[in-house]
Structure formats: structure tokens, C-alpha cells
Amino acid sequence: MKNINIEINSKYREYLDLLKQVIPNADGSEIVDDSKMVEVLIDSFISFIQEQWWEHDHEDADEDGHCGSGCGCSH
Numbered sequence: 001m002k003n004i005n006i007e008i009n010s011k012y013r014e015y016l017d018l019l020k021q022v023i024p025n026a027d028g029s030e031i032v033d034d035s036k037m038v039e040v041l042i043d044s045f046i047s048f049i050q051e052q053w054w055e056h057d058h059e060d061a062d063e064d065g066h067c068g069s070g071c072g073c074s075h
Contacts, residue, residue, distance in 0.1 A: 019041070
């Protein structure tokens, strides 16, 4: 696994500290590590994107099966 280093300014430091207080770890415990919080945020964002992908409407698909949403699907 390759690690990356991220630097954030003080504005985002405050947001990150707040998020660590309100978003629990997978086991329900408080997140105290910055890198773990960033991982949780990325995982949450990817899950959100996947939900949006699967829930968009294909009801109005054209005769070729394209839904018109720009997603590139063909159902």
C-alpha cells in the first residue's frame, strides 16, 4: 500500500476536528486519527456516488436504452 501525505489549512483543520466528533468509526467509536477520518470521508463519498449511480431514473430511456442522464448507461 502506498501512503500519501495531505496538508490542510486551519479552516479545514477545524472542520476535520468537528467531523471526528460527529462521525463515528465503523465500530461506533470516536475517530481520533486524522488519517482515519479522511479515509472515512472518502469511503462515505464513494458510497454516496455509487448510490446516486444506481438510483438515477431509467424510466425514460430511449429506444437504445440510454436514460438521458449522461451517466453512459445502456439499460
